[in-house]
Amino acid sequence: MIQVKLPGPLRLLAQIDGEVWLEVSAPVTQRTLLDELERRYPPLLGTLRDAHSGKRRDFIRFFAEGQDLSHQSPDDPLPESVTRGQEPYLVVGAIAGG
Amino acid sequence: MSKLRILAGTRKGAFILTSDSNREKWNVSGPHFAGWEIYHVKASPVNPDRIYASQTSGWFGQVIQRSDDGGLTWQAVGNQFPYEGVPGTHQWYDGTPHPWEFKRVWHLEPDLHDPEVVYAGVEDAALFRSVDGGQSWQELAGLRGHGSGPDWQPGAGGMCLHTILLDPKTPGRIYVAISAAGAFRSDDHGQSWKPINKGLVSEFMPDPQAEVGHCVHRLAMHPSRPQTLFMQKHWDVMRSDDAGDSWHEISNNLPSDFGFPIEVHAHDPETVYVIPLKSDSERFPPDGKLRVYRSRNGGQHWEALSQGLPQSDCYINVLRDATCVDQLDPCGIYFGTTGGQIYVSPDSGDHWITVVRDLPAVLSVEVQTLA
Numbered sequence: 001m002i003q004v005k006l007p008g009p010l011r012l013l014a015q016i017d018g019e020v021w022l023e024v025s026a027p028v029t030q031r032t033l034l035d036e037l038e039r040r041y042p043p044l045l046g047t048l049r050d051a052h053s054g055k056r057r058d059f060i061r062f063f064a065e066g067q068d069l070s071h072q073s074p075d076d077p078l079p080e081s082v083t084r085g086q087e088p089y090l091v092v093g094a095i096a097g098g
Numbered sequence: 099m100s101k102l103r104i105l106a107g108t109r110k111g112a113f114i115l116t117s118d119s120n121r122e123k124w125n126v127s128g129p130h131f132a133g134w135e136i137y138h139v140k141a142s143p144v145n146p147d148r149i150y151a152s153q154t155s156g157w158f159g160q161v162i163q164r165s166d167d168g169g170l171t172w173q174a175v176g177n178q179f180p181y182e183g184v185p186g187t188h189q190w191y192d193g194t195p196h197p198w199e200f201k202r203v204w205h206l207e208p209d210l211h212d213p214e215v216v217y218a219g220v221e222d223a224a225l226f227r228s229v230d231g232g233q234s235w236q237e238l239a240g241l242r243g244h245g246s247g248p249d250w251q252p253g254a255g256g257m258c259l260h261t262i263l264l265d266p267k268t269p270g271r272i273y274v275a276i277s278a279a280g281a282f283r284s285d286d287h288g289q290s291w292k293p294i295n296k297g298l299v300s301e302f303m304p305d306p307q308a309e310v311g312h313c314v315h316r317l318a319m320h321p322s323r324p325q326t327l328f329m330q331k332h333w334d335v336m337r338s339d340d341a342g343d344s345w346h347e348i349s350n351n352l353p354s355d356f357g358f359p360i361e362v363h364a365h366d367p368e369t370v371y372v373i374p375l376k377s378d379s380e381r382f383p384p385d386g387k388l389r390v391y392r393s394r395n396g397g398q399h400w401e402a403l404s405q406g407l408p409q410s411d412c413y414i415n416v417l418r419d420a421t422c423v424d425q426l427d428p429c430g431i432y433f434g435t436t437g438g439q440i441y442v443s444p445d446s447g448d449h450w451i452t453v454v455r456d457l458p459a460v461l462s463v464e465v466q467t468l469a
Contacts (some may be wrong), residue, residue: 009133009158013174043174047158051178072353093157 001030002078003088004037010048010091012094021085025098028083031074048091063090102424103168104467105149105435107136110458112151113161117453119447121430122445122459124453130172131163138205138419138462142213146466150216150232160202162218164232175232179203179220182239188222189251198222198242205419207262217288219259223250223276225288238288241274253277253313254334260418261317265324273327273342278313281329283342290423294342297332308414316418318360320367328370329396330360330418335372337397348397353384359421363446364429368396371431371447373416375428390431406450407441414439419462428469434460 004020006070008077025037031054038045048060054074056062062069064082104115104124105309109127128137134153142148153161160179163172187195201221218226218235224242226235241247241259243396250257258277265271273294280295287452293412298312313332320326329336329345334355335441336345349355354374363369370393383389388407391400414437424430431447434440439455443450 007157009155012132013134013158013161043161046160046177047155052180057157057159 001085002033002082003085004033005088005090007091007093009093010044013047015064016041022068024083027075028078029075030069030072030078033089034074059094061092061094063092064088100159100426100428102430103141103146103423103468104138104440104453105141105151105169105464105466106440106457106460107139107151107462108434108458108460109135112136112139112153113454113457115440115453121424121426121442122353122451124288126454127169128391129188130169132160132460134158134161136461137203138464140206140464141210141466142208142217145212146207146214146385146468148213148231150206151209152206152218154202160200162203162206162232171455172175176228176234179218179224179226179235180226180237181242182237186242187248190256191248191252192197193251195248198224200224201256202258204258204260207263207264208317210264210266213239215262217262217272219262219274221256221258222252223257223259223279225259225262225272225274226413226465238284240284240289242293244282244291244293246279249310249312250460251311261314262311263317263319263324263327265319266321271324271341273317273319275314275317275329277315278311280310280312281314281317281327281342292372294338295343295345296343296348297338298336298460300332302332310368313357316360318370320362324369326367326396328360328362330357330372332356332378335360335397348393350400351400352391352400353389353402356381357416358418359416359433361423361431362422363431364423364425365427366394369394369446370397371421373398373433381415386410386412388414388435390433390443390447390450403443403447403450405448406443407451420460422465424465424467430465432463432465434463 001021100119100121107111111132113128115124117124127316137152139151149162185198190196205219207217225238261275263273294424315330318328335349361371389402413436420434431443436459440453
């Protein structure tokens with residue numbers, strides 16, 4: 001199981017109260033994880049990635065193990081600590097403002 | 099006794115305000131969708147509990163919400179707005195071709211007869227329609243494809259389709275307005291379109307009377323006389339009596355003819371309201387005095403309405419979708435400001451009451467008159 005942490009506005013949108021844990025079939029990549037996230041919570045479709053191109057939205061970042069995975073290929077395998085549920089996969093809204 | 103329900107969209111959520119027909123005391127519900135920009139909230143005229151809301155975010159994109167119980171609960175519905183075919187290009191600010199890219203929904207217009215049908219005006223400018231209560235959206239591509247689309251250019255606020263008027267007397271007739279392309283009309287349910295900008299003069303264009311390129315801010319129409327249209331253009335208040343085929347200016351004695359909204363009284367098609375701003379670079383009321391201007395003769399003469407409105411140190415803006423009228427007699431006039439106030443006049447503009455004063459910046463105001 002993989003733990004996904006979402007920013008507050010998306011939790012509100014998807015009406016998520018508790019933690020989000022997802023079972024993802026192999027291969028476990030950012031793409032398959034986000035596909036499963038959107039399947040489980042349909043209101044999130046299009047809010048993280050463009051629904052047609054799959055391209056990450058400009059002000060969304062994906063972190064894990066203290067690393068920014070946003071610019072990695074969406075088809076690269078996720079870190080083992082994430083797939084084992086030891087580390088969460090973070091969806092982050094970029095800071096904007098001052 | 100009738101009830102009133104205001105649907106307000108703001109920079110940080112939606113608010114629903116209710117009152118009895120006296121329109122003096124209002125209960126506030128919200129924020130709904132806290133933290134999100136709510137560009138527009140509007141209910142079906144045939145099913146008042148069916149409400150659509152455009153929820154947007156620079157981070158998370160577009161969401162469309164739908165309520166079937168008058169705003170008590172909401173459901174996220176379809177948020178995909180695919181342009182039909184190859185999207186093509188419009189002009190960018192520097193005159194170069196720029197691909198059409200969906201950004202957000204500015205305006206939602208529920209159909210006059212079928213609550214499952216709703217129109218969406220979007221940025222980059224296009225018109226979409228849903229026939230399944232917002233679950234899926236199809237572009238009415240004849241608008242972008244009628245020929246002038248590649249010449250359209252965004253205004254400072256983006257290239258948005260912000261006004262949709264459905265003609266209640268002529269089946270299939272739709273008017274839209276786009277910043278900064280102008281006004282357009284379809285007579286066949288949105289399949290084909292033509293520009294209706296003859297008589298508009300925009301000095302910021304190389305040809306001030308060009309067929310397209312005008313920064314139309316808002317159109318208004320009285321349902322009993324849909325051939326007559328009123329327009330607040332970037333500069334100039336305009337009128338057409340032939341369904342937009344030609345326009346003439348009715349700014350007359352207004353202190354400024356720059357502004358965003360324009361509205362028609364619910365029971366008198368010759369009574370019109372605007373809220374002038376000082377200029378396009380100083381988007382606040384002249385002299386720091388918030389005044390609505392009313393014409394009782396279709397724009398020949400305008401009178402200032404100020405009783406109950408701040409008459410000093412007021413430097414707010416009133417945006418294009420932030421005015422509306424109710425159906426009571428006397429007709430109530432409503433507007434919201436970028437300072438977070440919503441005002442109502444229960445007597446057609448003679449006196450004004452502050453409904454609420456500290457909301458986030460108000461983007462849109464609609465009101466429902468409920469039995």
